[in-house]
Amino acid sequence: MVANLFLLLAAGTLISAGVYLLLDRAMTKMIMGLMLIGNGANLLILVAGGSAGSPPILGRESEIYGDKTADPLAQAMILTAIVISMALTAFMLSLAYRQYRYRTEDFIEDDTEDVAITVRPSFASAAPDHDASDDPETGRMTSDGDDFGPESFEAPLKGDKDD
Amino acid sequence: MTSLYETLVPLIPYMVPLPIILPAVAAALALILSKYLTAQRTITLSVLAFLIGLNATMLYVVDREGIQTLQLGGWDAPIGITLVADRLSVSMLTVSSIVLFSVMWYAISQGIRDGGKDEPVAVFLPTYLLLSMGVNLAFLAGDLFNLYVGFEVLLVASYVLLTLGASPARVRSGVGYVMVSMASSMVFLFGLAMVYASVGTLNMAHVGLRMEDVPSGTRSAIFAVLLVAFGIKAAVFPLDSWLPDSYPTAPSLVTAVFAGLLTKVGVYSIIRARSIIFTDGSLDTMLMWVALATMLIGILGAMAQNDIKRLLSFTLVSHIGYMIFGVALGSAQGLSGAIFYAIHHILVQTSLFLVVGLVERQAGSSSLRRLGSLAYISPLLAILYFIPAINLGGIPPFSGFLGKIMLIEAGAEDGSWLAWVLIAGAVVTSLLTLYTMVLVWSKAFWRDRKDAPDGATALARPAPLVDIQDEVAVKDRNDVGRMPWGMVFSTALLVSASLAVSVLAGPLSSITGRAAESAQDVNIYRAAVLGPNYLDPSRTLEMERYDANRDDINHRVDTNGTEDQP
Numbered sequence: 256m257v258a259n260l261f262l263l264l265a266a267g268t269l270i271s272a273g274v275y276l277l278l279d280r281a282m283t284k285m286i287m288g289l290m291l292i293g294n295g296a297n298l299l300i301l302v303a304g305g306s307a308g309s310p311p312i313l314g315r316e317s318e319i320y321g322d323k324t325a326d327p328l329a330q331a332m333i334l335t336a337i338v339i340s341m342a343l344t345a346f347m348l349s350l351a352y353r354q355y356r357y358r359t360e361d362f363i364e365d366d367t368e369d370v371a372i373t374v375r376p377s378f379a380s381a382a383p384d385h386d387a388s389d390d391p392e393t394g395r396m397t398s399d400g401d402d403f404g405p406e407s408f409e410a411p412l413k414g415d416k417d418d
Numbered sequence: 419m420t421s422l423y424e425t426l427v428p429l430i431p432y433m434v435p436l437p438i439i440l441p442a443v444a445a446a447l448a449l450i451l452s453k454y455l456t457a458q459r460t461i462t463l464s465v466l467a468f469l470i471g472l473n474a475t476m477l478y479v480v481d482r483e484g485i486q487t488l489q490l491g492g493w494d495a496p497i498g499i500t501l502v503a504d505r506l507s508v509s510m511l512t513v514s515s516i517v518l519f520s521v522m523w524y525a526i527s528q529g530i531r532d533g534g535k536d537e538p539v540a541v542f543l544p545t546y547l548l549l550s551m552g553v554n555l556a557f558l559a560g561d562l563f564n565l566y567v568g569f570e571v572l573l574v575a576s577y578v579l580l581t582l583g584a585s586p587a588r589v590r591s592g593v594g595y596v597m598v599s600m601a602s603s604m605v606f607l608f609g610l611a612m613v614y615a616s617v618g619t620l621n622m623a624h625v626g627l628r629m630e631d632v633p634s635g636t637r638s639a640i641f642a643v644l645l646v647a648f649g650i651k652a653a654v655f656p657l658d659s660w661l662p663d664s665y666p667t668a669p670s671l672v673t674a675v676f677a678g679l680l681t682k683v684g685v686y687s688i689i690r691a692r693s694i695i696f697t698d699g700s701l702d703t704m705l706m707w708v709a710l711a712t713m714l715i716g717i718l719g720a721m722a723q724n725d726i727k728r729l730l731s732f733t734l735v736s737h738i739g740y741m742i743f744g745v746a747l748g749s750a751q752g753l754s755g756a757i758f759y760a761i762h763h764i765l766v767q768t769s770l771f772l773v774v775g776l777v778e779r780q781a782g783s784s785s786l787r788r789l790g791s792l793a794y795i796s797p798l799l800a801i802l803y804f805i806p807a808i809n810l811g812g813i814p815p816f817s818g819f820l821g822k823i824m825l826i827e828a829g830a831e832d833g834s835w836l837a838w839v840l841i842a843g844a845v846v847t848s849l850l851t852l853y854t855m856v857l858v859w860s861k862a863f864w865r866d867r868k869d870a871p872d873g874a875t876a877l878a879r880p881a882p883l884v885d886i887q888d889e890v891a892v893k894d895r896n897d898v899g900r901m902p903w904g905m906v907f908s909t910a911l912l913v914s915a916s917l918a919v920s921v922l923a924g925p926l927s928s929i930t931g932r933a934a935e936s937a938q939d940v941n942i943y944r945a946a947v948l949g950p951n952y953l954d955p956s957r958t959l960e961m962e963r964y965d966a967n968r969d970d971i972n973h974r975v976d977t978n979g980t981e982d983q984p
Binding site for chain 2: 258270273277282285289292293296297299300302303304328329332335336339342343346347350351353354357358363364366367368369371372380383384385386387388400403
């Protein structure tokens with residue numbers, strides 16, 4: 256199989272430009288990056304389908320390429336991939352619009368919970384397994400914890416006056 | 419009994435496409451009937467319930483008869499589309515249909531009780547059905563391109579489900595999820611172009627046949643590209659960091675079905691690619707390290723979390739490492755352990771997320787720093803949490819223990835030093851999983867809520883699908899009432915299914931043993947898919963089987979050696 260160098264170069268350019276855009280944190284740039292990568296991958300599938308040829312139709316009349324027919328499977332796959340990426344682009348654009356309604360800055364934020372855990376201070380009272388009755392400095396159990404137990408389970412959320 | 423069986427066998431070609439067709443048709447119907455909630459719910463539930471029966475029947479027949487194929491439209495294999503139902507895909511189908519049904523039942527019963535006017539139910543049900551269609555298509559696909567299409571169908575549905583209601587938090591997590599998944603799809607497409615350029619076909623059996631003549635360096639490069647695409651879906655380290663950021667913001671029941679199924683579709687694809695296409699195992703060593711890193715880093719992440727949903731998302735990542743370990747061993751025994759572990763993990767992880775949904779409904783939070791007293795408030799909920807939790811932690815009578823034992827046995831059989839390192843990692847991960855599960859138990863269930871550091875506030879009201887962020891003091895929170903019985907029963911159904919995996923571990927492990935063996939037997943897969951005419955494909959309208967029954971139960975020796983053949 257003789258590959259078409261210019262198509263390969265075009266695919267390479269598209270994909271590298273797409274990867275560059277995808278590494279940005281602005282959503283619109285990332286969408287464009289994904290579209291470019293998609294187009295590059297589609298070009299690669301086209302190249303993989305072999306050289307150009309006549310339409311793969313029984314009883315065709317055209318004589319441009321003689322007996323050589325083009326690979327219909329590659330084109331079918333590209334068509335499917337184009338349709339899928341079109342739909343996904345539409346979805347991402349609507350998501351981008353919704354994000355714009357919430358805040359106009361085009362910037363993908365970090366997960367707040369993730370950030371909170373990263374910057375969590377090292378003292379014991381910030382740990383996930385901390386109890387209110389534990390010592391806030393050392394995290395050890397204190398005698399305050401004795402207030403809780405089977406009796407207090409009898410009224411876990413109510414005060415004394417509720418009963 | 420035999421007569422019933424005799425009547426079932428010729429029906430198999432009609433059964434194989436139904437898991438794809440039925441959810442698609444039901445999704446269309448549900449969309450048309452979006453004004454009639456009851457009709458919509460009836461259609462969805464009955465289709466999903468029917469699929470459980472159908473898939474279980476297929477599992478029974480396929481386990482005895484061996485691999486079944488369907489050439490769509492009668493076009494012979496490499497040019498036509500082939501659906502393949504072997505033991506591996508049918509057992510995954512069966513488990514996933516149980517999960518899909520239970521989560522839908524849970525969603526509907528919570529929707530009836532808690533749903534307000536702002537619930538996007540009309541979108542939820544059809545999208546959920548499309549998600550199940552995509553999952554089933556990915557499990558049944560016999561060629562890489564249909565696998566890609568199946569991935570896309572389930573991904574698009576998951577984008578919608580993850581951003582339901584489109585609150586600020588969900589849009590933020592949805593953007594990250596969509597971007598990462600789109601990037602993985604693009605890598606997959608790129609891998610497809612590489613496969614097509616090097617072997618000129620996408621039928622998995624045919625690709626595997628022709629891949630043998632491709633130089634080993636090229637072959638490994640193509641496998642690596644596909645592994646990146648599948649690895650992002652399966653959330654293996656270092657491609658896992660999107661998962662704990664995006665899953666926990668979704669509604670609990672959506673997270674439950676995602677956690678159970680979507681990552682396992684990635685694992686399933688890795689199993690297929692490793693055992694049918696790239697059989698030389700050139701990347702096994704890398705997969706071993708990936709498995710080790712996934713297990714350890716996932717569980718260390720889980721230990722740092724405040725929120726139970728995030729904690730469970732990290733254990734989900736961590737336990738994917740066990741399945742990758744089984745695949746990377748490359749032996750039938752390891753693969754059998756991986757399949758068994760996948761079945762166990764689908765059921766257990768989904769039921770844990772459903773329990774967290776119930777916790778959130780009853781107690782108004784899923785944060786460890788707020789929860790408490792749950793064992794007193796609702797002992798039933800405590801039992802529903804406790805069983806899958808110690809199951810996941812690997813306490814002996816349960817299936818988590820048995821799955822880990824199978825994997826460790828397979829690793830010891832392998833005997834290389836790397837396998838022993840992995841075994842040590844698996845044991846450490848199992849212990850740390852138990853630690854996180856017990857941490858949740860002691861804080862959320864045993865501790866008095868008054869003793870919780872931030873226990874005074876809670877989310878204002880329970881909601882099945884929309885994102886509620888308003889907080890009120892616990893005393894001002896309206897009484898949510900008892901747990902709706904539908905939610906309890908659906909969770910209990912999954913918990914008892916995971917218990918059934920423990921009780922029926924003998925027969926089940928012999929099924930997974932046979933599944934692993936026939937998945938690795940490339941000759942039978944190729945014969946069954948390609949048939950005799952693959953060099954000169956045309957149209958064959960009379961269905962026939964090409965594998966000459968070489969895959970039926972009498973030809974399978976039991977790898978585990980414990981169960982007699984029926």
